[in-house]
Amino acid sequence: MEQLSSAIGTALALLFSGNNDLWEIVGISFRVSFIAILAATPPALLAAFALAYLRFPGRRLLISINSTLLSVPAVVVGLTLYILLSRQGPLGEWKLLFTQTAMVLGQIALAFPILAAMAHSSLQAVDKRAWETARTLGASPLRALLTLMHEARFGLLAALLAAFGRIIAEVGASMMLGGNILHYTRNIPTAIALETSKGEFAQGIALGIVLLTLAFTLNALLQNFQGRGQPVT
């Protein structure tokens, strides 16, 4: 118990003293995950729109595949990309393994199915007359699509926050694809895993507090958006 309270005390001191190593790790985490979510969002929204509004052969199969990808563990995503990016792999020439770019790719692969599935549900819930009304009022397909997204904005924001929460906290893919290199690819979850394995709990707890704070903030925002989307009548 004494060891735990001492570790928590040191963790808080690390957090509030502006420890460079710790905040650099936080910075890497946020940078990688922000780029991943920015890259994954446009194609995921287009895919969600296509699945919700277009009728084409194989649509149901694609929905099933995307739902299956939701439950694929991060380490399996990491393993797949590792094989592709490793020197002997088909994309080995790109020399991306153990770089932040590889971590971004892993996180895109993790974020895409979450974004697509949740956005699909949100867009499908919008009244079909919204699209028709926009088109018959002269909106171009792009403007009509933006209108639909505006109608489904609370659900889409919830999808964005859920996907961001998932990728910033995942350890498997980041560890395998980034290699946990200090000052370069070490992010919050890989640092926690490393420090814990060394028996150094203080930095792990400090980073855990950052993740918990982030998780709480995202969930509070999520509740707020979802609450606005379902007004009490």
Place this chain on the structure above:
Amino acid sequence: MKTATHLRLLHLDKRFGKRLVLKDIGLQLDAGEIILLCGPNGAGKSTLLRILGGLEKPERADIAIADDELRSWRHCRKRLLAETLYLHQHPYMFDGSVRYNLAYALPGKLDRQTRRERVDQALAWGGLEHLQDTAPKNLSGGERQRVSLARAWLRQPRILFLDEPTANLDQASRHLSLELLAPLKQTGMSMIIASHDAHHFAPLADRTLYLHERQLIGAQPIQDYYTASTEPDRSKRIRA
């Protein structure tokens, strides 16, 4: 003097699965003309209007807008969406104020001041000034209908398709909505109105068509259907 034609339609077929709902439909709509489209539930009135509005794909249809050549629906679709306006039975309102919903019907290239003025005019035209900041969820059915007609007034399409515009409205709301149709007609807009409440539109309509057993028949005076209750005369099938 020859009246300008706004729309010509030939050989329209529409299926839902294996069920043929519209068969070899043809019609002509002249400039400023109002056609009342009658028929029993499920006859395909809404489907016909949705096809003509560019929202529903038919199996086949040849369409000419204004003085254009007859072309397939697929080739005309862009123009149908640009030059016609389909109003749903229950109008959809975007999540925003009445003012936002009206502004949506304006072309994007207008400057802010012009947009504001045009929306103000539409609010006055529809008697909606007191509702300009109201959210759609707080509008009654009649008010929604008036907002959708005001959107049509702002958009000024060549042809307006109204799908049961007075269904489920009380007498006062119906009266207010009907009052807005006459000035729309005066702008030169032609209309096809699908309705069960045909007698409400009788003073407005130039002629009546009846959709019966997948085909368009009629052209006889509206009273024939509603006073004599006779089976429509199928020998009067309409062709462009």
